[in-house]
Amino acid sequence: MSHICPQCAAEMKREESRTEVVKHKGDSLTVTGLAGWFCTACEEAIFDDESALRYGAAGDTLIAKSRERQQAEIRRIRKKLGLTQIEAGQLVGVGKIAFSRYERGESQAPGPLVKLLRLVDQHPELIAEVRVA
């Protein structure tokens, strides 16, 4: 039995113990002993159930890690600027509940908000202008 790659239609070959590196936002995890079908031409793979679970879990771990890092970064910037969560929420245009949720990791801060905080982190003198706007 042979498999055809769903991505590029090349032939896939069976492997029982493959090592894959899962990457996410600068972090990576190596997952070994993966079984399934692997494309001979591109990066596509169709894992067996158990391997798919382990590969997926590695991805989840990396996502959680990057979220924790973002939470810590948001909190660090807010404290450095001497703002309460209420003030920080007003600064970036969200309510205090939303800002608190970002810091606790209950929801993911929108990308533009994180970029704004980083900008103010690098240039604290801009804070007065951001406040007016």
Ligand SMILES: [Zn+2]
């Ligand atoms: Zn392929």
